[in-house]
Amino acid sequence: MRGRYALLSVLLLATGCGIRPTGVVEAGEPATVEVAPAGQLGTLLYFVSSSTASRLLPVIRPADTEVYAVGSGSETERLKGTPAALALLFGGPSRSERDAGLRSELPSGRPKASVELNPQGVKVTLDIPVTGLSRAARQQLICTAARARTADRTETVTVSGTDGVIGPDHCTV
Amino acid sequence: MKLFAARLGLRTRLIAAFLFVAAVSAATTAALTYREARSAILQQAQDSAVVQFRDRVGAQAVSLPIDSEQLRRVCLQLARAGGGRGWTVFAEYGKLRASSSDRSSSGVITAGLRAATRDNTHGSFQRVVQDGRPWLTVGMPALFDRGDGRQPTGLVLYAVMPLSTEEANVDAMVTAARDGALPALLAALVPALLAARSVLRPVRDLRRAAAGIGRGELHTRITVRGNDELADLAWTFNESSTKLQESVEELRRAEERARRFASDVSHELRTPLAGMLAVTEVLDEDAGELRPDTAAAVRLISAETGKLATLVEDLMEISRFDARAADLHLDEVDVAETVRKTLQGRRWEGRVATELPDGVRAVLDPRRFDVVVANLVGNALRHGAEPVTVRVSGGDRLVLEVEDSGPGIDDAVLPHIFDRFYKADAARTRSAGSGLGLAIAQENVRLHGGTVRAANRPVGGAVFTVELPTGER
Amino acid sequence: MPRVLLIEDDPSVREGVELGLRRRGHELRGVGTGEAGLAALGEFRPDLVLLDLMLPGMNGVQVCRLIRETSQLPVIMLTARGDDFDVVVGLEAGADDYIVKPARTEVIEARIRAVLRRLAVPAGRGGTESHGALTVDRTGLTVAKAGERLLLAPSELKLLLHLSASPEQVFSRQQLLEYVWEHSYHGDARLVDACVRRLRQKIEDVPGTPRYIQTVRGFGYRFGPLGGAFT
Numbered sequence: 001m002r003g004r005y006a007l008l009s010v011l012l013l014a015t016g017c018g019i020r021p022t023g024v025v026e027a028g029e030p031a032t033v034e035v036a037p038a039g040q041l042g043t044l045l046y047f048v049s050s051s052t053a054s055r056l057l058p059v060i061r062p063a064d065t066e067v068y069a070v071g072s073g074s075e076t077e078r079l080k081g082t083p084a085a086l087a088l089l090f091g092g093p094s095r096s097e098r099d100a101g102l103r104s105e106l107p108s109g110r111p112k113a114s115v116e117l118n119p120q121g122v123k124v125t126l127d128i129p130v131t132g133l134s135r136a137a138r139q140q141l142i143c144t145a146a147r148a149r150t151a152d153r154t155e156t157v158t159v160s161g162t163d164g165v166i167g168p169d170h171c172t173v
Numbered sequence: 174m175k176l177f178a179a180r181l182g183l184r185t186r187l188i189a190a191f192l193f194v195a196a197v198s199a200a201t202t203a204a205l206t207y208r209e210a211r212s213a214i215l216q217q218a219q220d221s222a223v224v225q226f227r228d229r230v231g232a233q234a235v236s237l238p239i240d241s242e243q244l245r246r247v248c249l250q251l252a253r254a255g256g257g258r259g260w261t262v263f264a265e266y267g268k269l270r271a272s273s274s275d276r277s278s279s280g281v282i283t284a285g286l287r288a289a290t291r292d293n294t295h296g297s298f299q300r301v302v303q304d305g306r307p308w309l310t311v312g313m314p315a316l317f318d319r320g321d322g323r324q325p326t327g328l329v330l331y332a333v334m335p336l337s338t339e340e341a342n343v344d345a346m347v348t349a350a351r352d353g354a355l356p357a358l359l360a361a362l363v364p365a366l367l368a369a370r371s372v373l374r375p376v377r378d379l380r381r382a383a384a385g386i387g388r389g390e391l392h393t394r395i396t397v398r399g400n401d402e403l404a405d406l407a408w409t410f411n412e413s414s415t416k417l418q419e420s421v422e423e424l425r426r427a428e429e430r431a432r433r434f435a436s437d438v439s440h441e442l443r444t445p446l447a448g449m450l451a452v453t454e455v456l457d458e459d460a461g462e463l464r465p466d467t468a469a470a471v472r473l474i475s476a477e478t479g480k481l482a483t484l485v486e487d488l489m490e491i492s493r494f495d496a497r498a499a500d501l502h503l504d505e506v507d508v509a510e511t512v513r514k515t516l517q518g519r520r521w522e523g524r525v526a527t528e529l530p531d532g533v534r535a536v537l538d539p540r541r542f543d544v545v546v547a548n549l550v551g552n553a554l555r556h557g558a559e560p561v562t563v564r565v566s567g568g569d570r571l572v573l574e575v576e577d578s579g580p581g582i583d584d585a586v587l588p589h590i591f592d593r594f595y596k597a598d599a600a601r602t603r604s605a606g607s608g609l610g611l612a613i614a615q616e617n618v619r620l621h622g623g624t625v626r627a628a629n630r631p632v633g634g635a636v637f638t639v640e641l642p643t644g645e646r
Numbered sequence: 647m648p649r650v651l652l653i654e655d656d657p658s659v660r661e662g663v664e665l666g667l668r669r670r671g672h673e674l675r676g677v678g679t680g681e682a683g684l685a686a687l688g689e690f691r692p693d694l695v696l697l698d699l700m701l702p703g704m705n706g707v708q709v710c711r712l713i714r715e716t717s718q719l720p721v722i723m724l725t726a727r728g729d730d731f732d733v734v735v736g737l738e739a740g741a742d743d744y745i746v747k748p749a750r751t752e753v754i755e756a757r758i759r760a761v762l763r764r765l766a767v768p769a770g771r772g773g774t775e776s777h778g779a780l781t782v783d784r785t786g787l788t789v790a791k792a793g794e795r796l797l798l799a800p801s802e803l804k805l806l807l808h809l810s811a812s813p814e815q816v817f818s819r820q821q822l823l824e825y826v827w828e829h830s831y832h833g834d835a836r837l838v839d840a841c842v843r844r845l846r847q848k849i850e851d852v853p854g855t856p857r858y859i860q861t862v863r864g865f866g867y868r869f870g871p872l873g874g875a876f877t
Contacts, residue, residue, distance in 0.1 A: 018347075019215065019300065019307035019340050024289045027223040027296040027311065031230035033326060035237055035317040044319065049267045049327060057267065057327035059237045097238045100327075101268030152321040173324050443726055444656050447748035451662035454751045455669055482748050489726075504819060504835055505864045514820075514831035539820060543832035 035060065043085045044153070046143040046173065047093050047102040048136045055136050056143060056173050059097055061088055082115040085148035086124070089140060105137035115149055121156030121168055122149045130161030143171035183376065187369040188362070195361035196354075203350040211343050215300070218339050219309060222260070223298055226311050226332045229254040233315070239328060244271035251330065260334035265291070266327055281308045281333050290314055290329050300336070307336040375403040379410060391418035436492035442485045449478045480607075487609040491593065494616040501538045501620055508533040508565050512573075515546045516563070525550060526562045533567035535643040541617040545625075546573070548610040549637045553577035557635055570623075573639040581629040590627045591615045648762055651692035652676040653683035653709065654724065655701050659747070663696070666751030672758075680704035684712060687719075694720045694758055697741070699732045707732070707739045714740035720761045720800045737840035742801035743827055744837075760828035761800055775810075778872045780849060780858065782810055791849055801826065802845045805838075809859060809869035818866040842867060 042060040049057040090109060093102045111128040124145050133141070138159070147153040158167040229251050235243060244264050251262040252273030262273040263282065270277040281301050289297045290312030298311045315328040378395050385393035393414060395407040453475040460468040460475075493499045509529035516522050546563070553561045557577025564574040582590060589595045594608040618625040623641035630636050650672050654660040660676040667674050675690045677683045680701045686692075695713065699706035710721055723736045723744040733744055742761050745754055764787070774783045781790040789796045789806060798806065804826050809817065817825075819835040827837055842861075846853045860868055 018343055019211075019302065019336055021302045021307075022300040024283070024285045024297050024299045025219075026289075026293075027219075027298045029227065030294050030296055030314045030316050030323075031227045031233075031330070032323060033231060033315045033317055033328070034234035035319075035326065036234055037236075057238075058324060094238075096240050099240060099269070100238045100266055102238060147319075147321070151319070153324070154321060440726070443748060445658060448656070448658035448660075448662035450748040451659070451666040451751050451754070454666055458669070479750075485748075502835060506818070506820065511820075511831070518830050518832070539832045540834065543830075 037062070043088060044144065044147045045085065045089050046140045046147075046171075047097060048105050048140065049100075049102050056139055057102060058143075058173070059093070059102065082122075082124075082145055082148040083113045085144055086113045086115075086141070089144045104140065105134045106140055115145065117149060121158060122146055124157060124159045126159065126161045128161055129163040130159055130166050131164045133166070138166055138169065139172060142167065142169050143173050146171050184369045184373055187372060188365045191365035191368060192358060192361055195365075196358055199354045199357045199361075203354055207346060207350055210346055214339055214342050214346075215336070218336065219298055219300075222309055222332065222334060223296055223311050223313075225255075226251075226260070226313055226330075227296060230313050230315055230330050235315070235326060235328060237326060239266045239269070239326075241269050241271060244269050244328075247271075247328075247330070248273040251332075255332070255334075260332040263331040263333065265329045265331075279310075279331065279333050282310050282312070282331050286310055286312045286331075287329075290331070294323065294325065307340055309334050309336050372403070375407060379403075379407060382410060382414070386414055386417070391421055432492060432495045435488060436496065439485050439488040439492060442481070443489070446478065446482050446485055450482050453478050484607040484609075487607040487613060490613055491609055491616070494613075494620070499616070499620055502540070503536050504539055505534055505536045506539055506542075507531075508535050508567070508571060508573075511539055511542060512546055512563060512565060515543045516550070518543075519547055519551070521550060521554070524554060524559055524561065526560050528562065528564040530565065530567070533565060533571065535567075535571045535641065537571075537621055537641060538617075541620065545614045545617050545639060546575075548614040549573075549575040549625075549639070552610055553579075553635070553637070567643065569643070571639075571641040571643045573641075574636055575639075576630065576634055576636045578634045581633055582627060582635045587627060587629075591625070647671040647673060648693040648758065649673040649690065650675070650694050650696055650758065651683060651686055651690055652696045653678075653680060653701065653706070654696070654698040655679065656698075659698075663751070663754065667755065667758075670751065670755055672755075680706065680709035683709060687713070687717075692719070694722065694762060696722050696724060696745075696754070696758075698724045699736055700726075707735050710736060710739040710741050714799065718797060718799055718803075722757055722761060733834075734836060734840065737837060738843070740799055740844065742799055744834075756828070763828070777810055777813070777858065777870065779851075780810075782807065784811075789849070796848050798848065799844070801837075801841050802848070805841050806845055806849070806859075806869075809867065813870045814868055816862045816865050816868045822866065838867070 037060070042062055044058045044060055046056045046058055048055055087110060089104070090106055090111060092104045092106075092108055107128065109128070111126045113127075114125045116123050116125075122145055124141070130138075130141075141159055142157040143153050145159075146155040146157050149155070153171045153173060156168045156170060158165060158169075160166075232254070233247055233250065235247065239247075244266055248262045248264050248271050252260065255262070261279065263277075263279050264271045265287075272279070281303055283299060283301060286297055286299045291314070294314060294316060296311065296313045298309060301308045301310055309332075311332040311334075313330045313332070315326045315330060316323040317326050318324075375395075375398065382393045382395045391414060394411050397404050397407045397411070456471045456475040460471045463471060490499075509531055512527065512529055513522075516525055516527070550561060550563060553575050554577075557579030560578055562574075562576045564576070566572045586595075591611050591614075593612045615625050618639055618641065621641050623639060625637060625639045627635060627637050650667060652660060652663055652667075652674060654663065654676065655678050657678070660678070664674045664676045675686055675692065677686055681704055683695070683697070687695075697706045697709060701709070706723060710723070713719055713721060721741045723733070723741045724747055725733055725736070725744050726747050736744065743757055745757055773785055774781060776782075779792045781793070783789070784807060787803060787807075789798055789803065805822065808822070808826055819838040820831045820833075822838045823829040823833040823835065824831055826841075827833065829837070842859055843853075846856050846859055849858055850856045857872055858869060860870070862868055
């Protein structure tokens with residue numbers, strides 16, 4: 001009788017188990033890909049997407065994109081550096097970016113922006129109210145400005161608008 | 174279980190226990206080995222798949238944002254790069270979806286894996302069994318670095334590959350374990366049998382020896398091997414049987430001495446009796462001329478000499494039975510005639526009624542049969558009462574009945590009626606018989622291979638029944 | 647009255663038997679050894695020998711054999727029952743009968759008379775008759791084979807005469823014991839068998855396949871039938 005149990009358990013062991021399912025298992029480093037254009041070329045803008053935890057996705061606009069400030073006068077000034085990046089950001093996602101589900105939570109328009117770098121970090125001044133911006137919109141601003149001004153998106157950024165100041169804060173991407 | 178154990182022999186139980194242990198060992202070993210080997214196989218497959226997938230993805234270049242065409246191209250390139258792995262690649266970017274197959278999304282990839290891959294900056298994998306088929310799903314987020322640390326591109330890639338090769342390997346391992354375990358069990362049977370044999374051989378020897386003792390082969394001994402408990406038992410057995418043999422031999426010698434003594438005494442008595450018996454006639458004839466006292470004494474001596482001669486003769490006869498020196502001289506006779514001659518020879522024809530059918534023939538020793546009939550009839554005439562009837566019937570067995578019309582035999586006496594010198598009444602009054610008549614009759618019947626028994630008739634009186642085989646012996 | 651030679655080593659038995667038989671009118675000579683007995687044969691001229699089987703020196707069987715070599719003197723052995731082997735050997739040696747000791751004188755005398763008694767001649771069957779090569783003279787009590795006279799012991803002669811008087815009739819051994827030896831019906835059938843064997847040695851051409859005295863299995867013996875060859 002005992003022998004029969006033993007045989008039974010052997011048979012169960014032998015036949016009852018093949019490959020079993022598992023839970024989700026962490027498996028090391030992510031993959032790192034090359035992003036065109038190579039090097040430091042191009043302007044990184046951050047738009048909102050629902051497909052990542054940080055809710056922000058970077059896009060790279062070609063370096064030769066021409067951006068012009070919309071002045072009060074007839075003189076049109078070609079923007080460079082951070083203001084240009086911010087102008088592109090406020091310009092919203094392009095068609096292909098929208099196709100991928102990217103959007104902006106910033107108000108559309110062409111606010112006037114000035115940027116200066118001081119020991120406390122990057123200081124951005126806009127001529128629009130900023131305290132009503134959503135968290136994602138603030139991050140769009142901060143990440144894009146930090147990246148554009150210092151090539152380091154983690155730099156501290158303070159944004160002051162017509163109704164107050166945001167930050168200092170960091171990009172969380 | 175107790176009943177189960179009691180019904181099976183020691184050998185079966187020993188072998189079963191042995192096999193049980195062997196089976197448990199084999200099963201445990203097989204199970205542990207199997208588990209280790211299985212996880213090793215899968216580990217290896219998973220790790221290499223993850224590493225390879227990460228490398229392949231790392232070799233890709235994308236532009237942000239990624240459009241659906243580029244997404245599709247990445248999938249196809251990765252699927253090709255997978256080579257022999259046979260994985261299917263799925264990609265997600267924002268709300269775009271693409272795959273290397275014609276379906277843009279996989280049913281195998283779980284929501285858990287997708288969440289883990291999208292929300293973390295590390296690779297993940299998951300084994301999924303769907304419809305009985307095992308799959309390995311690997312999720313890999315694609316990051317990029319612009320000198321300020323890695324950040325997600327938003328591109329997430331999944332590889333889905335069947336684990337059929339691994340499954341086959343695992344199955345092969347199970348088969349091997351099973352195929353190995355059964356021969357191992359069979360092989361375990363050999364030492365089991367040997368062990369059982371080594372334990373059971375002394376037991377069997379002991380049983381055989383005990384049976385030998387039971388048959389009266391008192392010289393039976395067991396060879397003592399080793400010094401375990403069974404050897405102790407064998408030693409004790411030998412000791413006991415030696416003692417038993419000594420006792421029995423002593424008893425036999427004593428009995429032999431007693432018999433020889435009786436035989437020797439009768440022999441020695443016979444020679445003087447031969448002289449005395451020859452002259453009793455002289456005493457009887459001349460007693461009348463003597464003084465009355467002397468005459469009475471002389472007649473007493475004469476009479477007692479005759480009885481003494483009968484007694485000695487009976488003792489001699491019994492001694493021969495005891496010494497197994499009694500021979501059968503068989504002859505085929507007519508039973509009725511034989512019985513009639515016995516009665517005539519003793520002059521009992523007038524006192525005994527007979528029922529002797531003609532034509533009953535039997536092979537027997539006439540002299541011994543004569544003694545049987547004479548002793549039974551003589552006993553009936555002496556201790557029972559007339560009429561005495563002798564009845565014979567044939568058939569498969571010859572049946573002889575001697576009935577008397579006396580008071581019958583006391584129930585207390587009946588079991589001892591054929592004992593030597595057994596007297597029915599305690600006073601031991603002497604009668605004409607030697608006290609050996611019925612014992613001699615019984616011995617003679619036994620010598621013929623027959624039986625004799627005594628009983629009381631319902632109507633009163635005793636009946637002695639002799640049954641003898643009639644054919645050749 | 648017959649003259650009896652008693653060869654018996656035990657003095658008391660010898661004396662008792664002598665006493666008993668003398669009172670019945672027998673002339674008796676008692677001797678203690680076989681040698682003395684053989685010596686007394688010529689001088690005492692007994693009609694019968696009573697011979698104890700257990701003798702010092704020459705034993706009873708040897709004495710019996712020596713007597714049979716020269717004479718047809720009736721010999722009765724004295725024996726203790728149980729000495730079965732001796733009885734058989736004694737009968738083979740030619741003794742006519744045996745008596746088991748102890749025995750009453752009347753028993754001994756009855757045996758002596760029986761051995762000495764001549765068989766009654768059947769009416770009208772006197773004289774000589776021939777059976778094959780055998781010539782039986784019932785009056786002269788002689789038997790010749792092919793003209794040559796045979797030396798037959800008394801029991802052998804009586805058995806032959808009895809059987810040949812009724813050729814082809816079967817006699818059981820019990821009947822022969824009663825008729826020839828005058829024993830009880832239940833007597834010792836070995837007497838008959840031993841006597842038949844001795845007789846066959848003397849009269850048969852091939853004792854193993856007897857013509858004259860034939861065995862009828864399960865019943866006994868008969869004389870003949872002889873078949874055609876010698877009649």
